[in-house]
Amino acid sequence: MIREEFRVLLVDASNGRGKIVLLDGRNEVAGGSGLAALLYNKYGQPELDWDDPSQPLIFAIGPLTGYFPLMSKTVFAFKSGYHNEYTESHAGGRLALSLRFSDLDGLVIRGCADRQSCLSISAHSLELQDVEFMAGMDSESTGRLIRRMHKKGSGHRSILRIGPAGEAGLAMACVNVDTFRHFGRMGGGAALGAKNIKAIIIHGDSDFTIPAGKAYPRLYKDVYARVTATDMMRKYHNLGTPANLEKLNAISSLPWENLRKTSDSAIAGITGKVFADEALLKNGACSGCPVGCIHVGFIREKMARDNRYHFHQVSYDYEPIFALGTMLGVVKPFDILRILDEMEKSCLDAMSGGVALAWAAEATEKGFISRKETLVDLRFGDGKGFREAARYLGRGGNEFYRLLGQGTLKAAAVYGGEEFGCVLGQEMAGYATGELFFAAQTLGFRHSHLDTGAYGYDQKVSEKDVGKAVDFLINDEPARVFLTSMVACLFARSVYKEDLLAECLESVGFSTLAGQVGETAEHIRRLRWQVRAKTGFKPENFSIPKRFYNIRTWKGQVDADYLDSLKNEYGRRIVELM
Known part of the structure; x- marks a missing residue:
C-alpha cells in the first residue's frame, strides 16, 4: 500500500532523541529536492547563520527510490558555510536504498552533540554514540572503525563520515558516503562538523512492498533494458566520464594550469584510456544501478612503519582528474590519484580543493604569497608538492590554509589575486x-x-x-x-x-x-x-x-x-x- 504522506525522522543531536512525523505534500513536491525545500521551509532558520545549532540538516529520497534502476541518489540540503545560503548536494552509494529499507522518505537533524558523535539509525532504533576518540581521525580510519563497531547488515548499511576538514569547519569539506561516493560540494562536511556529527549509519534493516500485479514488473524490465541497451553502459561504464578529457581538450574547453589555457598536448598522458590501462582496479555501482560508473583506481605506497607496500583504492572520474590534474598541470595518473587520496582522507571536496591549489600556485608565481604561507614549494606540474599542500589544506594546517579552505576568493581578498581566482559561485x-x-x-x-x-x-x-x-x-x-x-x-x-x-x-x-x-x-x-x-x-x-x-x-x-x-x-x- 503506497503511503501518500512523507515519513520523516526528526533527530535532536543534543540528546540523541528522535520522532517520526508524517507530512502531507507528496503531490506538490514529489520528494528529493522538493521534499528538502519543504522541510527547510518547515524546520529551517533562514535568518540565522549556517552553523547555528537550530539549523537542520536534511536528507531526502524520492517516490521511485528502490523501485526502478538509477533512482539511486539522495539529496542533502543545508545552509552552506560557503555563502550562508540554502543549498543542496547529491550523492549515490547505498544511502538512498538504506533510507528506503528504513521506511524513511526523509531525515532531519537539528541541535548539536556535546562531543564528537556517531548517529546510528535502524528501522526500529536510534542511538547517538560518543566517538570523541575519533576526533581528528581521517576518513579511511573512521570508516574502518565504524565498520568494526557495527558489523551487522553490511549489505544494506550505509556509512557517512567526515574528516578533519569537516571538523575544522572548512567550506570545502565534503561528506564521504560508502567510501567511493560523496556529498562533495558547498561544504556539507562542515555542516555535519558544526553539529559534532562524525558519522551517520543508516542500517536499512527492514523491507518494503513491491506493487502487486503484472504492470510494475513489466515496466521495470522495459526500463532496465533501456538503461542497459543504450550507450549508457558504453559511455559511463567502460572509460566513464574521463573519456571527456580528450574531447574537451580538442575543442579548447579543458581548464589547464588555473585556466591560463584551455588545451594542451600533454593530455596524452592522462586520457580516460590511459587511466583505465594503467590505474583502473575495478568498477563499482550505487545500489539500484546496473550501469556501474564508479571507477576505482589504486595507488601503492611503501609504509615507513613496516617497510612494506600497501595498496589504497581511490575512486576517480572526470572532475577530480581535471581539478587535480590539468588544473594543476599534473599529467601522471598516479600523481593525480595520490593528491586525490590526500583529499579523500581529510574529506575535502576534490574539485574545490584542486581549483584552490591552482590559484595558490599562480599566486606564488606572481609573488602574492610565498613558501611562508604554503609551507611547501608550489609549482604547476609538481605532483609531490601539491600532494603535501593537499594534506595541509584538508587539515587547515596554518592560517593561510584555513582561510583558503573557506574559499579561493576569501583567501584572494586578503592576499591579492582575485582576478585569477577560478570561482563561479564556488x-x-x-x-x-x-x-x-x-x-x-x-x-x-x-x-x-x-x-x-x-x-x-x-x-x-x-x-x-x-x-x-x-x-x-x-x-x-x-x-x-x-x-x-x-x-x-x-x-x-x-x-x-x-x-x-x-x-x-x-x-x-x-x-x-x-x-x-x-x-x-x-x-x-x-x-x-x-x-x-x-x-x-x-x-x-x-x-x-x-x-x-x-x-x-x-x-x-x-x-x-x-x-x-x-x-x-x-x-x-x-x-x-x-
Whole structure:
C-alpha cells in the first residue's frame, strides 16, 4: 500500500532523541529536492547563520527510490558555510536504498552533540554514540572503525563520515558516503562538523512492498533494458566520464594550469584510456544501478612503519582528474590519484580543493604569497608538492590554509589575486566551454555544472542570442529539478523523460503525481528558489572573475559583453521565478 504522506525522522543531536512525523505534500513536491525545500521551509532558520545549532540538516529520497534502476541518489540540503545560503548536494552509494529499507522518505537533524558523535539509525532504533576518540581521525580510519563497531547488515548499511576538514569547519569539506561516493560540494562536511556529527549509519534493516500485479514488473524490465541497451553502459561504464578529457581538450574547453589555457598536448598522458590501462582496479555501482560508473583506481605506497607496500583504492572520474590534474598541470595518473587520496582522507571536496591549489600556485608565481604561507614549494606540474599542500589544506594546517579552505576568493581578498581566482559561485567545474556555462554556474542553484545543460549548449551553439540562451536555461531547469526530486541519477536523464516518469509513478501507485509531472516540476523549481531567497540569495552578490574573460574556446575569445548580458538576464529571470 503506497503511503501518500512523507515519513520523516526528526533527530535532536543534543540528546540523541528522535520522532517520526508524517507530512502531507507528496503531490506538490514529489520528494528529493522538493521534499528538502519543504522541510527547510518547515524546520529551517533562514535568518540565522549556517552553523547555528537550530539549523537542520536534511536528507531526502524520492517516490521511485528502490523501485526502478538509477533512482539511486539522495539529496542533502543545508545552509552552506560557503555563502550562508540554502543549498543542496547529491550523492549515490547505498544511502538512498538504506533510507528506503528504513521506511524513511526523509531525515532531519537539528541541535548539536556535546562531543564528537556517531548517529546510528535502524528501522526500529536510534542511538547517538560518543566517538570523541575519533576526533581528528581521517576518513579511511573512521570508516574502518565504524565498520568494526557495527558489523551487522553490511549489505544494506550505509556509512557517512567526515574528516578533519569537516571538523575544522572548512567550506570545502565534503561528506564521504560508502567510501567511493560523496556529498562533495558547498561544504556539507562542515555542516555535519558544526553539529559534532562524525558519522551517520543508516542500517536499512527492514523491507518494503513491491506493487502487486503484472504492470510494475513489466515496466521495470522495459526500463532496465533501456538503461542497459543504450550507450549508457558504453559511455559511463567502460572509460566513464574521463573519456571527456580528450574531447574537451580538442575543442579548447579543458581548464589547464588555473585556466591560463584551455588545451594542451600533454593530455596524452592522462586520457580516460590511459587511466583505465594503467590505474583502473575495478568498477563499482550505487545500489539500484546496473550501469556501474564508479571507477576505482589504486595507488601503492611503501609504509615507513613496516617497510612494506600497501595498496589504497581511490575512486576517480572526470572532475577530480581535471581539478587535480590539468588544473594543476599534473599529467601522471598516479600523481593525480595520490593528491586525490590526500583529499579523500581529510574529506575535502576534490574539485574545490584542486581549483584552490591552482590559484595558490599562480599566486606564488606572481609573488602574492610565498613558501611562508604554503609551507611547501608550489609549482604547476609538481605532483609531490601539491600532494603535501593537499594534506595541509584538508587539515587547515596554518592560517593561510584555513582561510583558503573557506574559499579561493576569501583567501584572494586578503592576499591579492582575485582576478585569477577560478570561482563561479564556488570553485569552477571542469568545463571552460564558454559564456553560457560561466553565467549559469555562477548563478545556478547549487553552483553545479549539472544545474543546467549550459556546457552542452556552449558546445553546440555559436550564435550570441542572449534571449534564446537564457530561455534554454529557464526551460531546461524544471525537468532536471523533477529528476532530482525522484531522486534519479542525472546520467539517466536521456531515458527518464516526462512520459516514462509518469508511467513509473502510476505503476507504483502515485496516480495523482503521475498525472501532473509538468506542473509539479514547475512548483518545485519555484519553491527551491523561494527558499534560497529567504536565506539571502541575490544575483548581484555573485561576480565572475577576470580570468574567465581572458580565455579562448573553440568559438574564439570570450565575449565580455555577451557574458555580462547573459549573467544579468539570467539573474533577472531567476528573480522573476522567486
